[in-house]
Amino acid sequence: MPFLTISFYNYRNLKNSRIDLAGREVYFVGENGQGKSNLLESLYYTAYGISFRTHTDSQIIRHGEKDFSVTALYDKAPGDTQQVRVIFENNKKRIEKNGKKINDRKELINTIPCILFCHDDMRFAIGDPEDRRFFIDQSLSLYDPTYIDDLRNYKKILKSRNTILKEHKYELLEIYDQQLVNFGLIVQSKRKKAIFQFNQIFGKLFEEVTGIENLKISYDPSWKEVPDGIAVRTPGFDEVLGHIKSRHEADKAMETSLSGPHRDKINFIKDGQLFVQTASTGQCRLISLILRVAQAVFYTQSTGMKPVLLMDDVLLELDPAKRTKITSLLPEYDQLFCTFLPGEPYENYRRETTKIFHVENGEWKEVSK
DSSP states (O other): OEEEEEEEEETTTOSSSSEEEOOSEEEEEEETTTHHHHHHHHHHHHHHOOOOOOOGGGGBOTTTSSSSEEEEEEETTTHHHHHEEEETTEEEOOOOOTTTEEEGGGGGGSOOOOOEEEEGHHHHHHHOHHHHHHHHHHHHHHHOOHHHHHHHHHHHHHHHHHHHTTOOGGGGGGHHHHHHHHHHHHHHHHHHHHHHHHHHHHHHHHHHOOOOOOOEEEEEEESEEEETTTEEEEEHHHHHHHHHHHHHHHHHHHOOOSGGGOOEEEEEEEETTTTTOOHHHHHHHHHHHHHHHHHHHHHHHHOOOOEEEEEESSTTSHHHHHHHHHHHHHOOEEEEEEEEEEOGGGGGGGEEEEEEEEETTTTTEEEEE
């Protein structure tokens, strides 16, 4: 099991202490604002070096303090205990793995692979196109570290190309066009393959929970098939480069790059029609939940490894029948962490391997069986 212990120093409202997490399922039970989500956030923070609740590390520091740290011990393999530590001091973050500094967060990706379920996931169903692109990019990055570099390279070239458009340095456009197409086609190809694989998982899960058939994830790339004379071919480098050049005047007028993977659209389609626009809030909530289940299945199919699941109050808004369905469909995991309010029927999900902690005012107490 990955997480064995986690220790805190000035981490939000959590007491400066260590918590024993050596259980296959770990439940944190408490009222809102007591520290349950802070505990889940700390696990995610040591797994990826970032928070899922803020982009500003200084916001994690306990009020009145100047720095913080969080340290996780985990089993990489039976008998192979390792450590990840994240320290924030003097307004700088440092990540250490087994005492050695990590210079790039991508080195953490496969250390403790976590799949997070949280309320903010609704944005993958009803949010902006950028949110759905983020979900697919995150899914790819979990098992393909080279995709992180592919995406970084594309965004770097895109930023530079937009700068020369704003500064009217048009003589440099041709150079950046070629680089944009080169990295952009790699991103587009990997997204297309990932969404095809996701569709083998997602639609079946959604039907099993809701009874609604034929829901699919559609991928509408910005660089579509480009006419070449009379024929229409799948775009290769030359075709897309020609397409980019044909849009130079529009890009110059808007001072930004109007096409490329940063403009890709990802939607949910049923029987040829957009689904979310007419779906209920409950159906959209289920889309976001099942996307995460599919992400975990996708990760295991791609790597042969089981992830850690982090579930932050996501079952609260579901009726009992849907809760049962979702919990029965959870994929195989190395470890499962869930947060619950005191009135929820968390005892119904308890197993012999489950540890339960009551959380109050940033402190925790294990509940005996």
